[in-house]
Amino acid sequence: MSVDETLRRRNAIPSDRPVAGAGECEMSSRQLKVFGKSIRVAVWPCHGKARTPLLLLNGIGASLEMLTPFADALADREIVAFDVPGSGKSEATILPYRLWMLSMLASGVLDQLGYGRVDVLGVSWGGALAQQFALQNPRRCRKLVLAATSQGMLMVPPRLSVLSKFMTPRRFNDPGYRKQIAGEIYGGKARTEHLLVEEFRTTSRRGYLYQQLALVGWTSMPWLPLLAQPTLVLAGDDDPVVPLANARVLSMLIRDSRLRVLNDGHLFLISSAEEAANAVREFLDANGRDTNGKA
Structure with a gap:
C-alpha cells in the first residue's frame, strides 16, 4: 500500500494537494491528528530504488514550503516532513513544550x-x-545530517545585531523587512540573490515564541559523544546566524562524523540545493545497508 493510500485509510483527511503520479515526486501534504493536535505532514514520494526514507526537520518559524528546493534536488529518495506546532498549517499548542516532546511528536508522525x-x-x-x-531513538535513526546548526546554549554566538533580527518573526511576516535584512542575517548567496526570500511564508508569533522557549537551557554538548549514528555536519562558510566554529565543535564531539563546508550562508539548502543534496546523497548512500524503512 502506498503512503498516500495509508494516510487516507488511517486518517480519512483529504489531501491539500493532488497525489503525484507514477514517476513523479511531487509533494503531497495533509493534516494528521498526532497526540490530539492537527499536524500538517508532507511526503515527497520516490518511485525509484528503495532507500531509507529521510525525515526533514525544519528551522524556526519555517513551513514545509521552505524545504521544497532541497527536496526537489534530492528527488531519488522518499522524504517526509511536518510543520512544527504553531508554524505553517499545524495547530499551535496551548502550553510551551521541550525538544524531547517534539521528538516524541516526530515519532508519532512516523508511526x-x-x-x-x-x-x-x-x-x-x-x-x-x-x-x-x-x-x-538510537535504533530508529540510521544516519544523521546536521545542517547550519549548533549544540544549543553553549554555541559560539552570532553578533548581537544579527541575533536581534533573527529572533523576531517579522523576518517571516514582513516581506519588505525580510528583503532589507536577508543578506546581513543569512549571508552567502542571500547577500545578492533576493529571490531566496520568496521561499518564506508567514508564521504565528506564539508558535515562534514556543520554538524559542524549547531551546532555553538546552544543549547537546554533554551527550554528543554518545551519539552512535554516522553523522554529516553541513555548514556554510559565510553564516552569520550559526558561525562555522559551531560545525567544527559538532564534528569534533560526535564520534562518527564528517564535516562538509559549502561556499554559502545559512540558507544553503535553498540557495545551494543541488550541491547540498549531492553531499547528503553521497553520505546517505555510502557504506552500510539501506532499506525502504517501512515498519
Whole structure:
C-alpha cells in the first residue's frame, strides 16, 4: 500500500494537494491528528530504488514550503516532513513544550505514516531537534545530517545585531523587512540573490515564541559523544546566524562524523540545493545497508 493510500485509510483527511503520479515526486501534504493536535505532514514520494526514507526537520518559524528546493534536488529518495506546532498549517499548542516532546511528536508522525527506520536531517533550529531525536531513538535513526546548526546554549554566538533580527518573526511576516535584512542575517548567496526570500511564508508569533522557549537551557554538548549514528555536519562558510566554529565543535564531539563546508550562508539548502543534496546523497548512500524503512 502506498503512503498516500495509508494516510487516507488511517486518517480519512483529504489531501491539500493532488497525489503525484507514477514517476513523479511531487509533494503531497495533509493534516494528521498526532497526540490530539492537527499536524500538517508532507511526503515527497520516490518511485525509484528503495532507500531509507529521510525525515526533514525544519528551522524556526519555517513551513514545509521552505524545504521544497532541497527536496526537489534530492528527488531519488522518499522524504517526509511536518510543520512544527504553531508554524505553517499545524495547530499551535496551548502550553510551551521541550525538544524531547517534539521528538516524541516526530515519532508519532512516523508511526502514523508507517515508517520504521529513517535517516534524519535537521536544519538550523531543526538541527537541535534532530540531535534530540537521534539521542532518543538510537535504533530508529540510521544516519544523521546536521545542517547550519549548533549544540544549543553553549554555541559560539552570532553578533548581537544579527541575533536581534533573527529572533523576531517579522523576518517571516514582513516581506519588505525580510528583503532589507536577508543578506546581513543569512549571508552567502542571500547577500545578492533576493529571490531566496520568496521561499518564506508567514508564521504565528506564539508558535515562534514556543520554538524559542524549547531551546532555553538546552544543549547537546554533554551527550554528543554518545551519539552512535554516522553523522554529516553541513555548514556554510559565510553564516552569520550559526558561525562555522559551531560545525567544527559538532564534528569534533560526535564520534562518527564528517564535516562538509559549502561556499554559502545559512540558507544553503535553498540557495545551494543541488550541491547540498549531492553531499547528503553521497553520505546517505555510502557504506552500510539501506532499506525502504517501512515498519
